[in-house]
Amino acid sequence: MMYQAVDFERPIVEIEKKIEELRIIANGGGMDVDEEIRRLEKKARRLTRDVYLKLSRWQRTLLARHPTRPYMLDYVGLMCEGFIELHGDRAFADDHAMVGGMAWFEGIPVMVIGQQKGRDTKDKVYRNFGMAHPEGYRKALRLMKLAEKYGRPILTLIDTPGAYPGIGAEERGQAEAIARNQFEMATLRVPLIAAIIGEGGSGGALALGVGNRVLMQENAIYSVISPEGCASILWRDTAKAPEAAEAMKITAQDLAELGVVDEIVREPMGGAHRDHKRAASLLRRVIRRHLRELMAMSPEEIVAQRIDKYRQIGVYEEI
Amino acid sequence: MEWFKKIKPKVRVREKKVKMPEGLWVKCDACKEIVYKQELEKNLNVCPKCNFHFRISAWQRIEQLADPGTFVEFDQGVASLDPLGFKDSKRYKDRIKENVEKTGLNEAVICGECQLGGFPIQMCVMEFAFLGGSMASALGEKITRAIERSIERRMPLVIVSISGGARMQEGVLSLMQMAKASAALAKLSEQGLPFISVCTDPTTGGVSASYAMLGDLIFAEPRALIGFAGPRVIEQTILQKLPEGFQRAEFLLEHGMLDKIVDRRDLKHTLVQSLKFFLAEPVEKGA
Known part of the structure; x- marks a missing residue:
């Protein structure tokens, strides 16, 4: 390679x-x-x-976006068996930036869903750089509902710069699609584990991210806006992205401290891109543990735990 | 007369005039007509010449919607902190302080209980003057509490949104409020309690990608800008000019994203009729 x-x-x-x-x-x-x-x-x-x-927060951002970092389908190949991809939102199109399907995780049937980035230029364009349109989120929701119907746990692997900002995306209701996913995910009666494996880009990430557990690899980032976007708005200069990354606190460590992330998943020394297999096995071990815990809970407990988890997030005062 | 046209006042000057409280006359942003301020206010801040909907404050909105004397505010003490110690050109802490002083509010939303055409409801109205109505921890908390009060007291919920999007100064905590409010709305929905969302100009970003787009009914004011990504971001991404009227309420209606565009002067009536449809005992005519 x-x-x-x-x-x-x-x-x-x-x-x-x-x-x-x-x-x-x-x-x-x-x-x-x-x-x-x-x-x-x-x-x-x-x-x-x-x-x-x-590593500074900006350096981690570069690792999270590293061109040879393992992507969603790499992890599926390394962590799961028998993956069968399922396509389309049954309404408009099949979004290639969003991949989902049936797989077996250590013998357990799970629905695995995530954004997929491309490796070479052609592939990148085909995957739209991992930026989904509304039909991508709707496909994801369709598959989650299908998993719920048959009592199968859901595993989402999040890696996106964000939801695609384009004319077609707005016409077809990007905001609605993202909102709908959060709304529906909140009350899914099956375990849902979300793992951020690269870029957790804002609403586009959250639309797969409302889990009972939110895991985050140690060089992944998760933020409300890209460092470049934040820099261009608040500093009026995209070159200030490293400062914005620092200010927004976007690393796994930061998010664990803010109570947004439940567990930081270790990566091989030097980053996941240096050893895909090892990265996958480290991730698999953590997922396995959480999946076992969640599968011992009743559907009611699953829903209550998930809603309660988000209910607690936020820092404010009461005067 | 070409030379004469060129000295039209610039946008900045006009804005100043609109905001001047003691001014008797206001120039309409849309048709540029000079309107008598009292007449404008009587018309719910809709231009009597061209129907342009002026931006109004949260308190003005409440006054227009709630049955007189029925609004009781809750959670007015819930206020923003600075969890990240954020600083760009200014410290976030100072920004909050300025906005509290400017608006007299602790956060960009007013939540309370009132009657609407006799129906007791929970109502949240966002305030754009407070940091652009941006989504933040305190705001998410207030909205979530209002949803929970709706469930506890078995009342419908009305949220009037106005927001530029996420409050970057709270980082991912701002993002998480979307999930928090959406999850609470899922519970409300299970209880069969109506939620009506009213989108006003602008409703974008994190607010549109959560509760604003989750109403049983979604109404919008004419010409309101509603969308996920801001027009500038889209233009920079696709490197094209955006079509006229893009992301305006009429555009969303055309694409099936709204139930109805409602003129401000019909808003109260439309809300009351909707509540009647959902909640009132049916009365058979001629029975």
Whole structure:
């Protein structure tokens, strides 16, 4: 896989490249480079720790959007078996930015739904960069209702810059579709786990995000508006996005502190993109635990817990 | 007379005039006609010449809708804090303070109980002058409490929305209020209690993508801007000019997103008739 690094990753990637080259030389014949390789590996590890243990909120944003980060379908492939994709909202179209279907998670039949981003240019356009139209949210809701009808838990994997802002989207009621999903999700009688695996972009994310549990990978972000959008409105300058990211507090750590996220899911050192399999297995373990807890609850308890969870969120005073 | 046209007063000047409380005359934003202020007010702040609906305050709206002397406010002490310690060009804390002083409100919504054509209801009316009617923790809390009061007291709910969207200064907490209010509305709906949403100019972003679009009935004032994304964001995304009338109430009606566009002067009557339809005992004629 071509490895595309974001700026702050480059020094680490450089060293790794050097190690790789040395290995090739060593295999080629005779030269003893073990010592040098060990030295470089140690350096790479130290550098990785230094960089990743104190990432700024903006750096995490770049990781959340990393071009080689695992996407929804990657996780489905790595965490579930027998995925059968189901298409269309039965009203207007099939939205390729939104994927959903039946799958088995460790033997449990679950409905899995999420936004899908594209890898190459053609794929990105096909997936509309993971930005769904109303028909995408309506498809998602149709599948959630189907899961509820047959008592199957729902797993949503959230990764979107936001709901698509376009003419067709407005004509077909983007606001209504997002509102409707929250409204209907609140009273679904089956367990719903939402995991933010990359970008949790505002209403477009929340439309899949009203869960009994909200999990968030450690380099994912979740915000009311993109850092660029916030910067352009409040600072009148998109270049101030890093400041906006800091001010809005959009990381998993921040959201756990605000009571919005229930658990932070660890990623492999250096980010999920460095080891898709390991990232998926870390996520799977956390989902499994929560799914077990929720499946032991009655439908009434499931609904009450979910509504109550959102009822508690907010910081205000009473004068 | 080309040269003469060019010295028309600019928008800014006009706005100032509209806001001047002691002014006797007001210039209409739409038809530019000069209107006698008293006449305008008597007409519920709708231009008598062209029917342009001037923006009104939450208290004015309540006065227009609630049966006289019946409105009792609740939760007026619920106020915004600054959970993120947010600062852009100004500190969020200072912004709140300024807006409290400017509007006399603690948050961008007034919630209470009143009678509407004799029906006891819960009513929430948003205030644009308070930080653009933006969605925030305190606002979400007040709306949610009003919904819960509707359930407890078995009363219908009317929300009059006006909002520029989310309050970025509260970050994701602002977003979560959408889910909080929507979840409460789901409970209200299960109880079979009517919820009527009235969208006024503008109703966009987080408010439109939650309770404003979840009414059993959704009404809007003529020409109100209603949508998910703001027109500027859409223009920047698709790099095209937007069609005339895009995201206006008439556009939404055309696309099946509204039940009805209601002239402000008919709003009370339409609300009362709707409540009658949902709640009044049927009376058989000629029986």
